[in-house]
Amino acid sequence: MFKRSLIYIGILITIVSMVLSACAAPTAAPQETTAPATEAPQETTAPATEAVQQTVAVETAAPATEAAQPAAKKFTIGISNPFISSEYRTQMIAELIETNKEYMDKGITNELVIESADTDVAGQIQQLQNLMAKGVDAILVNPGDVNGLNATLEEAVKKGIIVISVDQELNVPGVYNVGIDQKEWAKTSAKWLAEKLGGKGNIVEIEGFPGHPANVARMEGVDEVLANYPDIKVLAKDTGKWDEATGQQVMSNFLAAYPTLDGYWTQDGMAIGALQAVIAANPAKFPVGVGEGRCQFLKLWESVLKDHPDFETIAVANPPGVSPTGLRIAVNMLLGKQVDKTKLGGVNGLSFVIPVPIVITKDNLQEGLNICKDKPDQYLLDGIMSDEEVLNTFFLK
Amino acid sequence: MRKTSWETLTTKYPALFSTTLLIVALLINLYLQPNMFARETLNSNMRVFLPLVLLAVGQAFVILGGGIDISVGGIVSIVNTILAVYVGLNGSIEKMWIYMIVSLFVGALCGAINGFFIAILRLQPIITTYATSFLYVGLALFILPNPGGGIPQSIAEFYRTTTPLGIPLAFYIIAILLVIWRYIRSTQFGSYLYAVGGKAEAAYETAVPVTWIHFSTYVISGLMSAMAGIAITMLSGSGNAEIGSPMTLSAITAVVIGGTALSGGVGGVTGPIMGALTLGIIQNIISFSHINTWWETFVKATIIVIALAAPGLINLFGRRKS
Known part of the structure; x- marks a missing residue:
């Protein structure tokens, strides 16, 4: 028994000594930001964020990416995503790759370095x-x-x-945010719902994950809007966990409990479930409901209109395109373009607020359906700002 | 020559396979990431791996004793939320100490609750701890409904950047764990643990305090979960009631990769520690081998499945030959 533990300790010592020797080897400059060119890939960037462009060109090779380095230094951009298997994230990653291709073709960037897998906080720290x-x-x-x-x-x-x-605003000094304004996003559909109901009626709410920052911001927005319409009564509120099936189940329960519901507010993937529950319950008068900017929803909407021409709903796009827009912002910053700080918002004044690209109501449903024509059902109505738009909107001339 | 067959070797040295695996994984990682032993890189890796290492050690005790504990993630979450809420971002060091002790106490208490149900009321471990895990996560959500709060930045920095003598803090903690384990292994409790895990009834007949041993493994697991909770709170610096849940299965996987059989009575703590490190390194390997994003999860899972199956496969071929 003693012998066994000796072996373990022996192994531990071996590992530790490997570590020590590794620490000792690369000269005596361990906690550096400027290091010998042969060492560590992490030292390729120059410290100053503003004037990266010139200094970086001098600092040569980024060994992590195998691409042959031409004369000018190309930038490498990394992506960290801790949640897959959602159409939003899938579309986001695909668009990032596509947008980056443009810059690769111009010789500005290397292939993206993507860290994307279902993981927890520790896992995402490791990704970063x-x-x-x-x-x-x-x-x-x-x-x-x-x-x-x-x-x-x-x-x-x-x-x-x-x-x-x-996609989500962080409050970290030095970290920029790029995304839509979640609160405004929810207000748009809430205001529409209140007005369609003539400021009067009984509604229910189906929310996403309670406590999730985006959900919190959205529900705040809804509450703010409804505070202006005292005759609209929220009969009940439950979570559909941003899941289509759960949304459907919750809505079925609501319809059973309140058969004469005037309207409902919900968001994202749950909206399809909610509408399906309404179709299944088939009440005499369909409640006015909030939908979502997904092609599958628009198609369902179109088919409902055939039997119920009075049906009203709204789809406010929640665009995965904010990420490729963020990529464009990053590239332009790397190229040394100066951000117009007056255009930024947020707690630290570091947030790029991207406008919602499209809102679909009955009036322009056909426009939405046209976009969806050659897209898969799970496609989310989207908008990526062009390089020019990004420059004109957020950067100094 | 029979005596040196793989099977006898692994029963004699339960950590043999996990050690081999760890070394192979390390070498691959080193090949892909030449600077991985640079102090900063090594430290940043180890500080991420440590919570899982701690969790795996606790889990190993339970599994050795023939049980299983799937409430560990819930306990991590409770501890995380306690620290994030009661210490706070502007809390003092004294406060941190007090609540770290409170956390350990809470962890042991949670473990004792599990132990009470399983050892004394004789309920099924897997169902019981599954149920209590919701109890613990529910409590964590009650303490901190929305992610937020945190511990003072200086304390998080201490955990993140301390490298006495150039060696990451995590190595010292692992060394201490190994020394304690070696001691426990040599005590009567140690031999009882293996006896209970191997054949509880036979152990009972030979006057081994089976109930007490079972109970204590869950308390130890609760305690280790609390330590993992403290470590991950120091790593992230903030609170989130969901933080622990995904860690439970990883901890069990680490134990099994570490050569500790789920049937109990076989293995040790050293293996699971290496198992936990291996899991972390596998993630690095995936990250540095430029695998297509869409395949990442698949490849990672495949490696883990192979790692889990390998000892069985080796035994199978060994038996065929003889």
């Missing part, structure tokens, strides 16, 4: 650390936790990496 170790120049992160990544992201900022949080 690996991106840093690969020596990326900018990181686009879709955070899985509002605060859990703060220290790691600050480390990246300190290394001179441009860090942009997409």
Whole structure:
């Protein structure tokens, strides 16, 4: 028994000594930002965020990416995404790759370094650390936790990496945010619902994950709007967990409990479920409901209109395109273009607020259906700002 | 020559396979990421791996004793939310100490609740801890409904950047764990643990306090979960009631990769520690081998399945030959 533990301790010592020797080897400059060119890929970026362009060109090779390096330094952009298997994220990653191709063709960037897998907070911290170790120049992160990544992201900022949080706003000094205004997004459909009901009636609400920052912001928006319409009564509120099947189940229960419902407010994937529950219950008068900007929903909407021409709903796009827009912002910052700080909002004044690209109501349903014509059912109505739009909107001339 | 067959070797040295696996994984990682032993890189990896290592150690005790604990993630979440809410971003170091002790106490208490149901009321471990896991996550959600709060940045920085003598903090903690394990293994409790896990009834007949041993493994697991909770709170610096849940299965996987059989009585704690490190390194390997994004999950799962199946496969071929 004693012998066995000796072996274990022996192994431990071996590992530790490997570590020690590795630490000792690369000269005596361990906590550096400027290091010998042969060493570590993480030191390829220059410290100053503003004037990266020139200094970087001098600093040569990024060994992490195997691409042959031409004379001018190309930028490498890393993506960190902790949640897959949702159409939003899938579309986001695909569009990022596509948008980056444009810049690759111009010789500005290398292939994206993508860290994308279902993972927890520790896993996303590891994703970010690996991106840093690969020596990326900018990181686009879709955070899985509002605060859990703060220290790691600050480390990246300190290394001179441009860090942009997409889709969800973070409050970390030095970290930029790119996304839609979640509260305004919810207000648009809430206001529409209140007005369609003539400011009067009984409604129910189906929310996403309680506590999720986007859901919190959205529900705040809804509450703010409804506060102006005292005659609209919220009979009940439940979570559909941003899941189509759960949304359908919740809505079925609501319809059973309140057969003469005037309207309902919901969001994202749950809207299809809710509408399907309404179709299944088939009440004499369909309630006015909030929909979502997905092709599958628009097609369902069209088919409902055949039997119920009075049916009213609205689809406010929640565009995955904010991420490729974020990529464009990152590239332009890397190219040394100056951000017009007056155009930014948010707590730290570091948020790029992207306008909602499209709102579909009965009037322009055909427009939405046309977009969907050659798209798969799960396609989300989208909008990616062009390079020119990004420059004109957020950067100094 | 029979005596040196793989099967006898692995019963003699339960950590043999996991050690081999860890070394192979390390070498691949080193090949893909030449600077992985640079102090900063090594430390940033180890600080991420440590919570899972701690969790795997606790889980190993339970599994050795013939049980299983799937409430560990819930306990991690409770501890995380307690620290994030009661210490707070502007809390003092003293407060942190107090609530770290409170956390350990809470962890042990949660473990004792599991132990009470399983050892004393003789309920099924898997169902019981599945049920209590919701109890614990529910409590964590009650303490901190929305992600937020946190611990002072200086304390998080201490955890993230401390490398005494150039060696990451996590290595010292692992070394301490190994020393404690070696001691426990040599005590009567240690031999009872293996006896209970191997054949509880036979152990009972030979006057081994089976109930007490079972009970204590869950308390140890609760305690280790609390430590994992403290570590992950220091890593992330913030609170989130959902933080622990995904860690439970990883911890069990680490234990099994570490050569500790789910049937109980076989294995140890060293293997699971290496198992946990291996899981982390596998993630690095995936990350640095430039696998197409859409295949990442598949490849990772395949590696883990192979790692889990390998000892069985080796045994199978060994038997064929003889």
